[in-house]
Amino acid sequence: MMRLLVANANTTAAITEACAEAARAAAAPGTEIIAATPRFGPAVISSRAENAIAGHALLELLAEHAGRVDACLLAVSHDTALEAARQMMPCPVVGMTEAACLVGCMAGSRFGLVTFGGVDTYRELVARHGLASRLAGLAGVAATPPEAVADPEGVGAKVLAAVAGLAAQGADSVVLAGAALAGFDRRLQARSPVALLDGMACGVRMAELLVALDLPKPRGGSYAACSGRDSLGLSPALAALLRG
Amino acid sequence: MMRLLVANANTTAAITEACAEAARAAAAPGTEIIAATPRFGPAVISSRAENAIAGHALLELLAEHAGRVDACLLAVSHDTALEAARQMMPCPVVGMTEAACLVGCMAGSRFGLVTFGGVDTYRELVARHGLASRLAGLAGVAATPPEAVADPEGVGAKVLAAVAGLAAQGADSVVLAGAALAGFDRRLQARSPVALLDGMACGVRMAELLVALDLPKPRGGSYAACSGRDSLGLSPALAALLRG
Amino acid sequence: MMRLLVANANTTAAITEACAEAARAAAAPGTEIIAATPRFGPAVISSRAENAIAGHALLELLAEHAGRVDACLLAVSHDTALEAARQMMPCPVVGMTEAACLVGCMAGSRFGLVTFGGVDTYRELVARHGLASRLAGLAGVAATPPEAVADPEGVGAKVLAAVAGLAAQGADSVVLAGAALAGFDRRLQARSPVALLDGMACGVRMAELLVALDLPKPRGGSYAACSGRDSLGLSPALAALLRG
Amino acid sequence: MMRLLVANANTTAAITEACAEAARAAAAPGTEIIAATPRFGPAVISSRAENAIAGHALLELLAEHAGRVDACLLAVSHDTALEAARQMMPCPVVGMTEAACLVGCMAGSRFGLVTFGGVDTYRELVARHGLASRLAGLAGVAATPPEAVADPEGVGAKVLAAVAGLAAQGADSVVLAGAALAGFDRRLQARSPVALLDGMACGVRMAELLVALDLPKPRGGSYAACSGRDSLGLSPALAALLRG
Amino acid sequence: MMRLLVANANTTAAITEACAEAARAAAAPGTEIIAATPRFGPAVISSRAENAIAGHALLELLAEHAGRVDACLLAVSHDTALEAARQMMPCPVVGMTEAACLVGCMAGSRFGLVTFGGVDTYRELVARHGLASRLAGLAGVAATPPEAVADPEGVGAKVLAAVAGLAAQGADSVVLAGAALAGFDRRLQARSPVALLDGMACGVRMAELLVALDLPKPRGGSYAACSGRDSLGLSPALAALLRG
Amino acid sequence: MMRLLVANANTTAAITEACAEAARAAAAPGTEIIAATPRFGPAVISSRAENAIAGHALLELLAEHAGRVDACLLAVSHDTALEAARQMMPCPVVGMTEAACLVGCMAGSRFGLVTFGGVDTYRELVARHGLASRLAGLAGVAATPPEAVADPEGVGAKVLAAVAGLAAQGADSVVLAGAALAGFDRRLQARSPVALLDGMACGVRMAELLVALDLPKPRGGSYAACSGRDSLGLSPALAALLRG
Structure with missing residues (x-):
């Protein structure tokens, strides 16, 4: 049984629900979809500023699930904070537009x-x-x-x-x-x-693929996990991930 | 049950066997691996000329399986004739180095x-x-x-x-x-x-992903299936695919 | 008299002070430097995750000064959230590494x-x-x-x-x-x-240049100001800027 | 007297004849045009699959002339198997569209x-x-x-x-x-x-130019001649060139 | 007081005058505009040949002012001989289209x-x-x-x-x-x-910025000043700059 | 009989002579080499400024031969003013490094x-x-x-x-x-x-190739001949070419 976090980046729960439904429709039998909505941020992302704000909101949301899911799918077409999430999380992270583009490369x-x-x-x-x-x-x-x-x-x-x-x-x-x-x-x-x-369909399948491949996280370079990083005013889970 | 053709592009059966074994180790439970070796061509591909020759050999091999497999994985690190195979075959085709590079994009x-x-x-x-x-x-x-x-x-x-x-x-x-x-x-x-x-591991999983997504083949453009094409001296299966 | 906000993106006030000092040393006589530190975020930015988090913190900080400064210089070598800040703010925004690179183009x-x-x-x-x-x-x-x-x-x-x-x-x-x-x-x-x-030296001078040129903000496209955007849990100033 | 092989890549002899005629019209006085048609392959190349098949056919055709011509012009607008032919043959090889594009660079x-x-x-x-x-x-x-x-x-x-x-x-x-x-x-x-x-006009002249320059073949790298390569089911001439 | 040479590259004095006026309108209070017109060359530059000829004319013009101005703005939209001027002159040199493009990068x-x-x-x-x-x-x-x-x-x-x-x-x-x-x-x-x-507006401000930054000239590489170079038939000032 | 102008871009006659000799050694039997040295400019080109000056000198030199040669080879490794010369002259113009690079593309x-x-x-x-x-x-x-x-x-x-x-x-x-x-x-x-x-070897042969192809000059666009252009202080032949 694989647990896949479908993380919305805006604060509209109805969109989270729709994404979760699409994810469930696309997922393989053994994949459990856990959907989540950020605590703060834009209702919908349609500008550069909203996208940057949502990046923090999304990381906070992901941090709460670190260690408790097998992979994350960012349910936002802007692939918001994708590289940051990929670096921060201990599990694979996929962006939905990224996934669709990579499938497009094979089509x-x-x-x-x-x-x-x-x-x-x-x-x-x-x-x-x-x-x-x-x-x-x-x-x-x-x-x-x-x-x-x-x-x-x-x-x-x-x-x-x-x-x-x-x-x-x-x-x-x-x-x-x-x-x-x-x-x-x-x-x-x-x-x-x-x-x-x-x-969503491409992203769910790419997340399953990455879980199946079971690749280790880089131990060095710009995608290594954070360690010993101090911060101020962040959510406990997020601060904890930065501390490593 | 999904049938995946693992097509070697050189004529060394031992390499086909090793690839098949690797593919079986990487495949999801419901994936059946069918391995095949070309009828002619280089024993091993290590030059541009051998690669071009193997392209034909590989297409001939694929043509024999057209309609009888759900996807093809080209078991050759040069992704030999990948675009041609993708255009010709009615099912998804994946190159093993292509697949690894796309996974690298998510790592x-x-x-x-x-x-x-x-x-x-x-x-x-x-x-x-x-x-x-x-x-x-x-x-x-x-x-x-x-x-x-x-x-x-x-x-x-x-x-x-x-x-x-x-x-x-x-x-x-x-x-x-x-x-x-x-x-x-x-x-x-x-x-x-x-x-x-x-x-091989990346390629098997990408092939499974493409089968799961069930994308239609383009009806136009440079990846549309062949139709009404004449040829001389090709294997019956290959000639038939060109005729459409 | 031109008012230039020097906005640190991390929460270490000593770095803000050092940046402000450097900015004052580089500024033209008529430029007043206003330095500010975010309310939350990483102590220092040295990873992708910290940079994404700091983007929100920086935008919140900038929003408090919207309408009260003539230009902003992002005092962070990663040019954190630069494009978002440029879109959101009613005045010119410059990144310090961006500025140095553009000067490098003329050197x-x-x-x-x-x-x-x-x-x-x-x-x-x-x-x-x-x-x-x-x-x-x-x-x-x-x-x-x-x-x-x-x-x-x-x-x-x-x-x-x-x-x-x-x-x-x-x-x-x-x-x-x-x-x-x-x-x-x-x-x-x-x-x-x-x-x-x-x-810092390049950035202060570039900000002065942009203020002198007095270019209008785009009325359309992806750098137009936000308008009518809803949000949840953001600082009042930031939420107000999104609403437009 | 220079001998230039004009090698068609499809199996339509009428096209070979037309290309030979065009080549003769374009050639310098001292250039003898030898035209040839592959033994097998597509009647006309208008798809990726046909182009890959024709690559083998063309190499087989070229191999028969190795050592007996001073240069080869691939009389096919797709520059089919050009790099492979260039690597395999002991003499210069030119693609007709390649040649036209290089002339375009000087026009x-x-x-x-x-x-x-x-x-x-x-x-x-x-x-x-x-x-x-x-x-x-x-x-x-x-x-x-x-x-x-x-x-x-x-x-x-x-x-x-x-x-x-x-x-x-x-x-x-x-x-x-x-x-x-x-x-x-x-x-x-x-x-x-x-x-x-x-x-054809550009290609004939480029082939003449390369013969006049009399450049040696690379002794290493990916364009060095094949040596000691085994194969199965290839034409004797082609198999011989792979063996070196 | 900063002295900025506004150097036209064509020989039409009326255009020099118009450029000087535009430069004065754009300049900061402490910037003195010195405008100059080449001794020879095209009346207006609207072809590749005219632009190449004007490059020499412009360098001759600049050479007369070497050491007597703090920066040069090339008042020609083709950025004629910009890199050459930058290498040759002991002070900063800016192209007007270059400057506008760099400002565009921040807009x-x-x-x-x-x-x-x-x-x-x-x-x-x-x-x-x-x-x-x-x-x-x-x-x-x-x-x-x-x-x-x-x-x-x-x-x-x-x-x-x-x-x-x-x-x-x-x-x-x-x-x-x-x-x-x-x-x-x-x-x-x-x-x-x-x-x-x-x-012109962007270029004047960029020139002022470069003077304010007071960057040293490279001592090596392809932008180092000329030294010990012989020439024939050039203007005394230009020949002297080449001699170093 | 084809007449090829080998135009040096520096003022050192000994280099012109050496280039002419190399050109004669490389040329086909029917090619007459006419070598020429500019009237003014750098003794040797080894900086950006010298190269820009030499551009004018070279165009002046070419203009004297316009209509009296069948092609020009710029005997300077910087391909000085190549595009300008190509636009200005009524015959093909080739740069020696350009030619060598294009041959490299076929090697x-x-x-x-x-x-x-x-x-x-x-x-x-x-x-x-x-x-x-x-x-x-x-x-x-x-x-x-x-x-x-x-x-x-x-x-x-x-x-x-x-x-x-x-x-x-x-x-x-x-x-x-x-x-x-x-x-x-x-x-x-x-x-x-x-x-x-x-x-030089590549350039002579490329010039011969272009003469053999007998391509027309563009009637429009940025390589069309000059027409009706006024100038000041240029050599009569150069001024005449600009007037068209």
Whole structure:
């Protein structure tokens, strides 16, 4: 039995629930999903400032589960604080967009990415993962999360148009980024010319893979665990992890 | 029950057997390993010409299993003809070094690669996968496959020295590339400062992941299946796949 | 009269004081330096996790000064949460290593970077700034902050050796990164073959330059100010900035 | 008298003949053109799988001529198995698209590429040659080889429109890639704003240049000749070259 | 009192005057602007050949002021002979487009660039500065310098449209390149969604910054001063600088 | 009969003579070599400033031969003003290091470069040609041109050591850059593990190739000929070419 923490990075419990449900649908039989929501931070992350704040909130949340889960999946399309979490935690940590991009690397030569609204921070995210040369393009659909709920067919048509445009640019698969696009992969797949990649599904499976491989944590370098680090005003669990 | 074809690209059956054994050790309970050896080609691949020849041999081998396996793992550290196989086959195809490099992307910021002999074609391979910016360095150990069998401790010490050197250059994990290094990950892991990544273990798990995700094949673009293609003098199965 | 916030990102007031002193020494006559320390966070930042936590602490600190200063200089060599701060604040924000690197771009073709300990996160930082092609190399000096205080000559000799090594690799100037290296630029400059760049000096001048240029904030895109964003458990000033 | 092997990579003799004719038209007086067609493989290469199969076929074909020609020109726009051929053969080997791209490097800052159908594999080919930064763009003309024969004016107009589009993107010359575009350079040049580069013409001249320079083959590294390599089921000439 | 040489690179005195005026408007109180025009060369630089010729003219002009000014600003949007001038002169040298691009690096993640006519050499200029990854795009406005004088509103509308297009591509600021666009930043800023960057304003402030930092010149490497170099037919001042 | 201008960029006639001799030795039977020396400029180019000055001198020299030669070879290892010359002249123009690098692209995957003294400007030159990914490394031999004449064996041994070092880094060929290394390719080739590439030999052959291909000059873009450009104080031939 493997325990996988699905950690939301915003403070909206309903999104945590939706992510947990998606994770359970994607998980292998032996995987138990534990979902959690940060104690503080933005209701939804849609700016650079909110993302930075959520990084601390997410680390605090992860720290509470350190030693009690086998892996963590960051349920936030910005892969918020992913490298920090990976360094801090004693178990594997996966980002949902990271996971989808890596799957995209095995689904053809280049992948595209569709999201609602601006694409700039996602372009930076793919570059941060070193995968810029495998990105065929990004498309920002003019739609909002409420519209996606109210008019899934209309929004789905926009998403499909964006996917078709990216396929024409050479995308062999397309990452759907953002909680509001959850579930659209299954809904639209049959009408899409290329595979649609859902971060939660890819992330759950990547976390299971890492647990199965049972790789040791680096003992040195910039991903070694913290040790002897002092801090002020942090949660007890987080402070304890820094102390090592 | 998932059927995974472990396809060697050289014609040495003993290497196929060793790969199959490694694959079985790494596989999840429900995965059946089918191992196969090409009908023709180089005994071992250690040059560009041999690799190109083996590409055809490997595709012929895969074609015989098309429709009868759920995924293919190319059991050759050069990821021989990977993109071609991915395009041609109706099921997911994974390269063992590709898989190890992608796992390396989740094990820290940068990975290293150790092999026996020259590193140039591996540098090109990592670049072909678009992962050059995540490669901390490569190291060619002065040893031969027979030496690895005859003196595993001596060769292991050389490998560990190479791994330590790469870790000092910033590698957070190290891919062990080449059939002769099979098993060295488990033998040396406890003495290594960073995770050692074995292509067979990573590849089997990645293949399982792709089967679990059940992504459709692109209907267009350069990874769409062949259709209506004529050929001369190819094996019946291969010719049939080209005809579509 | 221009008001420049020098914002430390760790919670060690002595470092804030040292930075403020360095800033005052570097500032133009009309620049008033206001120094501040975060309310919570790591005592010193030397890991990815501490850096992510400090990002929130720094943003909280900056938010308290929004509208009351003309510019902000992040007094932390990791340029912690720089892009987030730049998006959030109504005034220019500069990172000290960013500033030193940009000055390095005008001091020749390529610059080097010297720090104490590991260099990996600085390599990533330079790449995050898009300046990887202008980086001649990085060198991690085997010394600690206490040693720098106790034996400035001995440590200085190590730094000079590192600088000479980078100059031999083609560095036309060298960034000294990390609070513990503050002041070493003036102490060692006469014995260095190339210019030594101090982040506080460069950062103060860059902040003055940006204030003089009086550029408007983007009204759209990923650097536009936040508006109407909800949050939970954040400081009043930070929450207010997110609400816009 | 120099003997140049023009090696087709598909099994369509008519294409071999057309290439030989183009080669003879482009060759210097002292160059004898020997044209050859593989014994097996795809009738035409238009997919990744066909290209990989053709790599073996081409190497087999080249091996028969090893020691009996002064240079080889691969008469296939995908530069199929170019690096392998270069390593294996005792004489210079040139790819026709490679040659055209290198000429494009001397015809201005950036070149474009026009082909029939999909452009993705050509984008990868230019990147494989390390010339991505000199590629202004690619354009896939909606036309088929039969149409090019049946309606050369109509197809020519489409090609010219594509060329004009690439020139507007900054292309100072344009590579025409694909056997079906053979001869279009001469037909359209007068109406094109930039030079049109034909792979056969460029390739023949590059082969002559390499023969004139009389460079030795590397004695080490990944382009050294094979020696002592065993194989199974290969043509006698190919097996002999591997044995060295 | 700091003396800043504003060196035009073409021979049109009216442009020198306009640049001097812009420089005086941008300068800090203590900065004296000395403007100068080359003795020979193109009337306006709008081709690669003119730019190369102007490089010599500019160096001759700078040499006359060596030792008599505290810094030089190259008042030419091509940053003509910037690296050469930087190496040759005993004081800091700044390029106006270089300066604007570096300010753009602090105004967001990526900047755009607008000019009249062709954009190709500006794309190369940004790449020469190593900033290609921070360039969101370039736009060539269909207008001429006389039109900019005769119809500033009409041309301004075209510039604004180009700026909006670049902002939509992700530009957080836009460099206005070319003497004919001088002053358009102030005229159009209020109607632009992002900051407009003027090379003279940015360049004057960067020159002041470098003088304030008082960095030493490299004693070795490719930016060290010339010494003992013979020449023929150069101006006395230029020949003297080469002799050292 | 083809007329090839071999244009030195420095004012030392003895170097012009040596280059002419090397060119004649490399040329095809029908190629007439016309050698020329600039009227003014540095005696030898070994700094950025000298290179920029020589750019004008070289263009003036080329302009005198415009219309009277079939191609130009810039006999200077810095490829001084190459792009400007290419744009200005009505015939093909080749740089000697450019030519050697392009030949290096066909001699294996990566090439190295050896020169006397500093390598920084050569690294930039290879990057300016867009070939950085094909550069295995650079080596600066500690020797001077007079030493190369006085002690060719001793200097040759140093060059061979540098070549061996670059081959170990993966260079499949090595460019010898700088007039002082002329002839060392023939002298050392037999003792080198990889091909040694001489710029004059490669350049003469590339010029012949371009003449044979008879490509038209671009009618638009940044390589179109000048037309209607005014100038001051330039040589009559140069001014005439700018006027068009």
